Amino acid sequence: MRELGRKDTVTKDYIKQNTIFADAFNYYIYGGQQRIMPKQLRELDAAETIVPYGADDAGEPEQVYRDVMKSMVAMKDERAAYLLLGIESQGEVNYAMPVKNLVYDAINYARQVQKAASSHREAKDSKGHSKGEFLSGFYKEDRLLPVITLVILFSPDEWDGPTSLHEMLNIEDEHILSLLPDYQIHLITPYGLSKDELNKFHSSLREVLTFIKYSKDKGKMEEAVRDNFKKLRKEEINVLNYCANVNLKLPPGEEEVDVCKAWEDMKQETAAKAEERTLLEALRNIIEGFHVTAEKAMEVLKVPEAKQAELAAKLNSFK
Numbered sequence: 001m002r003e004l005g006r007k008d009t010v011t012k013d014y015i016k017q018n019t020i021f022a023d024a025f026n027y028y029i030y031g032g033q034q035r036i037m038p039k040q041l042r043e044l045d046a047a048e049t050i051v052p053y054g055a056d057d058a059g060e061p062e063q064v065y066r067d068v069m070k071s072m073v074a075m076k077d078e079r080a081a082y083l084l085l086g087i088e089s090q091g092e093v094n095y096a097m098p099v100k101n102l103v104y105d106a107i108n109y110a111r112q113v114q115k116a117a118s119s120h121r122e123a124k125d126s127k128g129h130s131k132g133e134f135l136s137g138f139y140k141e142d143r144l145l146p147v148i149t150l151v152i153l154f155s156p157d158e159w160d161g162p163t164s165l166h167e168m169l170n171i172e173d174e175h176i177l178s179l180l181p182d183y184q185i186h187l188i189t190p191y192g193l194s195k196d197e198l199n200k201f202h203s204s205l206r207e208v209l210t211f212i213k214y215s216k217d218k219g220k221m222e223e224a225v226r227d228n229f230k231k232l233r234k235e236e237i238n239v240l241n242y243c244a245n246v247n248l249k250l251p252p253g254e255e256e257v258d259v260c261k262a263w264e265d266m267k268q269e270t271a272a273k274a275e276e277r278t279l280l281e282a283l284r285n286i287i288e289g290f291h292v293t294a295e296k297a298m299e300v301l302k303v304p305e306a307k308q309a310e311l312a313a314k315l316n317s318f319k
Contacts, residue, residue: 006242007091007154007242007243008067008089008091010235010238010239010242010243011067011089011152011154011239011242011243012067012068012089013235013238014208014235014236014238015067015068015087015089016043016068017235018038018039018041018070019038019203020204020205021038021041021068021070021087022036022037022038022040022041022203023201023202023205024087024150024152024188024201024205025085025148025150026202027188027200027201027205028150028186028188029148031200032199032200032201032202036072040072040073041070041071041072041085042070042071042072042073043069044069044070044084045069066088066104066149067086067087067088067089068086068087068089069084069085069086070084070085070086071083071084071085071145072084072085082145083145083146083148084108084145084146084147084148085147085148085149085150086104086147086148086149086150087149087150087151087152088100088101088104088149088150088152089152089154090151090153090154090155091154091242091243092155092157093153093155093157093159093160094161095161095162096168097151097161097162097163097185098162098163098164098165098168098183098184098185099168101149101151101183101185102165102183104149105147108147109144109147112144113136113137113144116137116138116139117136117137117138118137120137120139121137148186149185149186150186150187151185151187151188152187152189153187153188153189153190153191154190154208154239155189155190155191155212155243156190156191156213156215156216156244157191158189158191158192159187159189159191159192163184163185163187164182164183164184164185165180165181165182165183165184166180166182188209190209190210190212190213193209193213198210198213204232204233204236207232207236207259208232208236208239208240210224211224211225211240211244211246212240212243212244215244215245215246225259225260226260230258230259230260231256231257231258231259232256232257232259233255233256234250234255234256237250237257246266247266247270248266249265249266276311279301279303279311280311280314280315282301283297283298283301283303283315284318286300286301287315294311294312294315295308295312298311298312
């Protein structure tokens with residue numbers, strides 16, 4: 001559970017960066033065209049407050065927390081256009097994702113209505129508006145800001161969970177189903193991305209998703225690292241180590257690493273550990289099978305004297 005929490009932390013920290021956040025939405029909305037600029041994004045409070053709708057004394061407010069929420073301001077025809085964007089990072093498939101995101105978006109829209117009502121009360125501008133407008137606090141000319149929530153799965157696994165609210169219902173009657181509004185989640189999964197689609201990303205998100213996609217296939221990973229990777233920063237390395245089950249290491253005091261070299265170093269270290277484990281197993285078998293000392297077993301296997309003390313210490317805890 002601690003590792004899962006750490007995975008959530010590193011992925012949230014990663015996608016909070018405006019360049020990564022913008023890149024994800026540019027891919028999903030505009031097919032990779034650079035339409036959303038990082039400088040247009042503003043960080044918002046990730047806490048969404050659930051207030052019992054329409055009644056001040058209907059119950060205690062509660063809070064839920066998005067992973068990352070930002071506002072975007074763009075100028076069009078000399079007018080400002082506003083958009084609210086959220087990203088949910090998932091280390092594993094969430095089988096209730098449609099409901100989770102639906103709640104987040106609905107809370108946000110409800111909060112916008114409440115803010116409009118508060119604004120009108122403070123301005124005392126109800127004159128000329130109908131009783132229905134006054135009671136709801138939301139005037140006929142008021143408009144909501146659109147909210148889009150994007151899910152990114154930081155895992156090589158296929159998303160086998162529902163992608164819509166209707167998929168979570170046990171309803172076969174089409175007449176009833178037609179009266180139930182559906183809610184689709186917007187999803188990016190490394191598993192489902194082709195090479196052409198990966199090339200539509202313009203930030204390090206391309207390398208991160210590529211690495212995660214091939215992390216279970218050593219052959220394809222070798223090719224991907226050789227052909228696509230140069231240097232990555234500490235933020236990306238942290239994501240890969242926790243989400244792709246690798247152990248890439250940053251040089252002491254450095255903030256970025258040559259991924260090809262780190263990959264080769266990791267392979268050599270893994271091979272050395274496997275070789276050492278094989279040797280320890282052989283030593284244990286000789287010691288227990290022939291009832292000899294560790295020193296005698298090392299002599300039989302011709303272990304170099306320089307390694308004997310180290311191996312002897314590891315034998316005590318080796319299982």
